[in-house]
Amino acid sequence: MRLVVVGAGMAGVQTAVSLRGQGYEGELVLLGAEPHLPYDRPPLSKDVLLGKAENSRFELDYGGLGVDLLLDRTATGLDPEARILRTGGGELEYDRLVLATGARAVALPGQPAAAHLLRTHDDAVALRTALRPGARLVVIGAGWIGAEAATAARKLGCEVTVVEAAPVPLAGALPAEVGELTRRWYAEAGVDLRTSCAVGGIVDAEPRLEGLGGSAVLLTDGTELDADAVVVGIGARPDTGWLDGSGIALDDRGAVAADAGLRTSAEGVFAVGDCASFPSARYRTRLTVQHWDNALHGAKVAAANALGGELVYDPVPYFWSEQFGRMVQYAGHHRPGDELLWRGDPARPEGGWGALWLRDGVPVALLAVDRPRDLAQGRRLIERGTLVDPSRAADPAVPLKAA
Numbered sequence: 004m005r006l007v008v009v010g011a012g013m014a015g016v017q018t019a020v021s022l023r024g025q026g027y028e029g030e031l032v033l034l035g036a037e038p039h040l041p042y043d044r045p046p047l048s049k050d051v052l053l054g055k056a057e058n059s060r061f062e063l064d065y066g067g068l069g070v071d072l073l074l075d076r077t078a079t080g081l082d083p084e085a086r087i088l089r090t091g092g093g094e095l096e097y098d099r100l101v102l103a104t105g106a107r108a109v110a111l112p113g114q115p116a117a118a119h120l121l122r123t124h125d126d127a128v129a130l131r132t133a134l135r136p137g138a139r140l141v142v143i144g145a146g147w148i149g150a151e152a153a154t155a156a157r158k159l160g161c162e163v164t165v166v167e168a169a170p171v172p173l174a175g176a177l178p179a180e181v182g183e184l185t186r187r188w189y190a191e192a193g194v195d196l197r198t199s200c201a202v203g204g205i206v207d208a209e210p211r212l213e214g215l216g217g218s219a220v221l222l223t224d225g226t227e228l229d230a231d232a233v234v235v236g237i238g239a240r241p242d243t244g245w246l247d248g249s250g251i252a253l254d255d256r257g258a259v260a261a262d263a264g265l266r267t268s269a270e271g272v273f274a275v276g277d278c279a280s281f282p283s284a285r286y287r288t289r290l291t292v293q294h295w296d297n298a299l300h301g302a303k304v305a306a307a308n309a310l311g312g313e314l315v316y317d318p319v320p321y322f323w324s325e326q327f328g329r330m331v332q333y334a335g336h337h338r339p340g341d342e343l344l345w346r347g348d349p350a351r352p353e354g355g356w357g358a359l360w361l362r363d364g365v366p367v368a369l370l371a372v373d374r375p376r377d378l379a380q381g382r383r384l385i386e387r388g389t390l391v392d393p394s395r396a397a398d399p400a401v402p403l404k405a406a
């Protein structure tokens with residue numbers, strides 16, 4: 004039997020590791036479009052950008068694992084009837100296929116080549132060279148990536164302006180009253196955060212620093228922000244364009260629409276990680292989770308089911324972000340209408356604070372700022388779906404536990 008995994012990021016590599024861990028002894032091919040040995044992405048916006056780490060490669064012996072690792076090999080098409088994967092280096096037959104092609108950073112329309120994205124190792128290395136003391140950096144987007152890029156740039160002594168179209172930071176992920184609380188983090192770090200500010204374009208300008216091309220970010224209100232470097236951090240989309248014509252069903256956001264066992268619409272083809280969505284019985288909706296933990300845990304299910312298993316994937320999603328010296332962690336999935344309960348006082352942030360979302364008294368999501376223990380306890384409550392006593396849950400001196 005030949006099992007092929009397309010995409011050598013976290014989800015693809017973990018699928019390969021899990022397949023071997025679960026006893027698969029047949030042929031195993033892992034192919035990735037990038038020329039680099041597979042690497043982890045979270046350090047790119049942290050230690051790699053700060054120059055504390057040269058790279059973030061996974062420490063794995065692919066040969067020892069019996070993985071035929073094909074780098075610099077892009078999948079270009081798929082014929083699920085014939086079980087053939089087309090790649091830049093020829094066709095590959097498979098018996099089972101796992102799609103793990105992740106996501107691509109979204110660029111602004113007409114974005115000049117000099118503007119940076121932050122998705123790949125090469126992106127991080129290119130941006131790192133621009134983050135010099137005194138350099139003026141404009142970050143477009145106050146989401147997770149924008150906040151982390153701004154954090155690193157301030158640490159490296161850059162002058163940083165963050166431009167966000169929404170009225171508050173993190174607007175795509177958190178309710179406005181929660182995202183608003185992060186505004187002071189920018190101010191305290193010396194970052195000029197401009198919200199409700201739409202970008203009309205980025206144009207080349209007179210270079211000011213040796214080796215860096217100058218740019219100007221044009222805002223729709225007529226303001227021009229001069230920059231020595233620009234980072235565009237406005238989100239990522241599932242990297243599934245190469246599946247056009249394959250018949251593999253995608254959802255309305257372009258992710259591979261997998262079932263609860265991470266099977267796709269084609270026999271013998273599975274999908275996992277940032278490129279896929281799956282139905283969650285727990286949250287009664289289809290989820291696309293573009294976070295590390297999902298790539299790790301989904302891979303175990305994809306591997307098991309590719310080997311004939313019947314596992315169901317219905318996680319409590321989890322992610323973390325390190326911004327402006329704070330550890331921000333979130334578990335679960337909230338939606339409008341859930342009751343928001345503050346834990347601790349965000350206005351007096353010593354010791355951290357949190358927000359808990361309750362539905363009929365049961366926690367469905369939790370945000371913890373500098374409170375990792377809350378995250379661990381809250382995640383368990385969410386997993387078990389147990390009622391909490393709201394007054395005790397609001398008291399940060401009391402451990403988070405069932406009523």
Ligand code: FAD
Pocket residue numbers: 009010011012013014015034035036037043044045046047048076077078079103104105106121122123148242245275276277278292293294295296298321322323324325
């Ligand atoms: P990817 O990591 O995107 O890997 C997919 C791989 O497939 C890529 O290497 C790509 O080159 C390859 N590929 C794509 N198309 C093809 C093709 N046609 N043929 C062959 N190969 C292909 N999550 C957190 O929870 N916490 C964090 O702090 C955090 N920080 C992050 C920081 C950065 C800078 C980034 C970019 C992401 C961060 N994430 C974080 C998100 C997390 O890294 C992703 O959710 C995770 O990498 C998803 O893994 P994946 O394998 O599904 O996709």
